[in-house]
Amino acid sequence: MSTSPSWGGPAWEKRVRSSARVRRASGKSVLVTGAAGFVGMHVAAALKRRGDGVLGLDNYNAYYDPDLKRARQALLDRAGVFIVEGDINDAALLRKLFDVVPISHVMHLAAQAGVRHALTDPGSYIHSNVAGLVAVLEAAKAADPQPAVVWASSSSVYGLNSKVPFSEADRTDRPASLYAATKKAGEEIAHVYNNIYGLSITGLRFFTVYGPWGRPDMAYFFFTRDILRGKPVSIFEGPDHATVARDFTYIDDIVRGCVAAVDHAGKSTGSGGKKHGQAPFRIYNLGNTSPVSVSDLVSILEQLLKVKAVKKFVKMPRNGDVQFTHANIKLAEKELGYHPTTSLHSGLKKFVRWYLDYYSTSLSKQASEEDRSISS
Numbered sequence: 001m002s003t004s005p006s007w008g009g010p011a012w013e014k015r016v017r018s019s020a021r022v023r024r025a026s027g028k029s030v031l032v033t034g035a036a037g038f039v040g041m042h043v044a045a046a047l048k049r050r051g052d053g054v055l056g057l058d059n060y061n062a063y064y065d066p067d068l069k070r071a072r073q074a075l076l077d078r079a080g081v082f083i084v085e086g087d088i089n090d091a092a093l094l095r096k097l098f099d100v101v102p103i104s105h106v107m108h109l110a111a112q113a114g115v116r117h118a119l120t121d122p123g124s125y126i127h128s129n130v131a132g133l134v135a136v137l138e139a140a141k142a143a144d145p146q147p148a149v150v151w152a153s154s155s156s157v158y159g160l161n162s163k164v165p166f167s168e169a170d171r172t173d174r175p176a177s178l179y180a181a182t183k184k185a186g187e188e189i190a191h192v193y194n195n196i197y198g199l200s201i202t203g204l205r206f207f208t209v210y211g212p213w214g215r216p217d218m219a220y221f222f223f224t225r226d227i228l229r230g231k232p233v234s235i236f237e238g239p240d241h242a243t244v245a246r247d248f249t250y251i252d253d254i255v256r257g258c259v260a261a262v263d264h265a266g267k268s269t270g271s272g273g274k275k276h277g278q279a280p281f282r283i284y285n286l287g288n289t290s291p292v293s294v295s296d297l298v299s300i301l302e303q304l305l306k307v308k309a310v311k312k313f314v315k316m317p318r319n320g321d322v323q324f325t326h327a328n329i330k331l332a333e334k335e336l337g338y339h340p341t342t343s344l345h346s347g348l349k350k351f352v353r354w355y356l357d358y359y360s361t362s363l364s365k366q367a368s369e370e371d372r373s374i375s376s
């Protein structure tokens with residue numbers, strides 16, 4: 001399926017080459033899909049900062065405010081990262097990108113995220129998380145050199161498991177949502193490409209990532225907005241008022257885990273191995289190991305915002321959410337040197353500072369644009 005007519009031509013190719021140019025001898029050339037997204041923007045910026053060549057790809061879909069994605073794009077643009085506008089399902093575009101630059105690593109973060117949205121738009125999860133993943137793996141398989149692929153799975157694959165903390169070897173065959181099912185399918189699909197084509201593949205199971213430039217569909221983000229507006233926030237509870245909690249993980253910790261996974265992916269196979277059976281297939285939990293209840297999340301926000309929330313405690317609807325997540329991160333600690341350091345309180349403090357700054361700036365920009373259009 002082709003959805004991106006806006007690529008090709010010498011000027012476009014020049015931008016692609018310049019963005020992917022490696023600035024340090026030790027650097028890698030990384031294609032970051034979903035680069036206009038929350039995690040993608042932070043990872044792309046970190047890779048660029050340390051001297052890697054970084055090229056982005058994103059379709060800027062309207063799942064949430066595209067202006068926020070454009071603002072992230074502007075930030076990356078200033079850092080020298082070009083985001084190609086297109087869909088990961090566009091096989092011709094992917095082929096072209098791999099033809100124009102020798103990509104050593106793909107950091108695949110483009111996906112339809114969000115658990116509850118699958119109730120209203122199931123097709124978008126199949127399009128991006130299943131078909132889109134296959135398209136990326138097909139392109140990686142065919143590329144020369146073959147890149148190592150690091151991609152985002154999700155803590156949601158642990159589904160209805162009640163044994164905590166979740167370890168990578170635990171069962172993942174009882175997803176609670178279509179989102180989780182597509183991430184689980186992604187892990188199985190990735191295994192096939194490792195098995196048949198010898199692609200080096202690392203799956204990262206992120207646990208509820210939050211922070212500046214975050215996603216407006218996530219609870220911490222819209223709770224902040226609603227608390228400030230005096231609107232009620234719904235705090236979900238399990239059966240018999242049981243606590244609903246998450247292993248909230250701060251974005252900087254996740255970024256360090258992603259960068260370490262890129263480096264580790266290259267260690268044993270260079271830029272991937274075409275010889276059958278040589279390349280690694282790995283899965284790691286990237287969490288924070290300290291679950292916090294949604295109710296405590298709201299209390300921290302009240303404290304930071306200095307505003308009392310209007311709280312409604314409601315029984316968790318059957319919407320695909322699970323009651324509790326908690327990561328065992330021993331494997332990532334051992335193999336990636338992953339050590340999350342940010343408490344929910346200090347991470348939310350940084351988020352709140354960003355949120356107030358971002359929305360006051362964009363609201364005043366909007367107001368002055370309205371003023372201009374009234375006076376003209």
Ligand SMILES: NC(=O)c1ccc[n+]([C@@H]2O[C@H](COP(=O)([O-])OP(=O)(O)OC[C@H]3O[C@@H](n4cnc5c(N)ncnc54)[C@H](O)[C@@H]3O)[C@@H](O)[C@H]2O)c1
Nearest residue numbers: 034036037038039059060061087088110111152206208209
């Ligand atoms: N943020 C979290 O808490 C969290 C937790 C677990 C897993 N993940 C996974 O991490 C990855 C990044 O998540 P995020 O929070 O940054 O989400 P995000 O929605 O902010 O970023 C995803 C980006 O991918 C783009 N995209 C979606 N479908 C595309 C397609 N078909 N073609 C091209 N671009 C497409 C979107 O426009 C978006 O900019 C996703 O794979 C997500 O499932 C996120």
Ligand SMILES: O=C(O)[C@H]1O[C@H](OP(=O)(O)OP(=O)(O)OC[C@H]2O[C@@H](n3ccc(=O)[nH]c3=O)[C@H](O)[C@@H]2O)[C@H](O)[C@@H](O)[C@H]1O
Nearest residue numbers: 113114154155156206207208218219220234235236294321
């Ligand atoms: O780690 C993941 O794999 C996932 O992380 C994230 O999902 P979740 O952990 O569900 O985050 P999020 O929606 O912020 O809800 C947080 C908490 O608030 C509760 N919640 C939610 C809404 C509400 O109105 N009330 C409420 O109590 C809700 O029940 C939950 O307990 C990503 O969005 C997702 O893309 C996925 O990748």
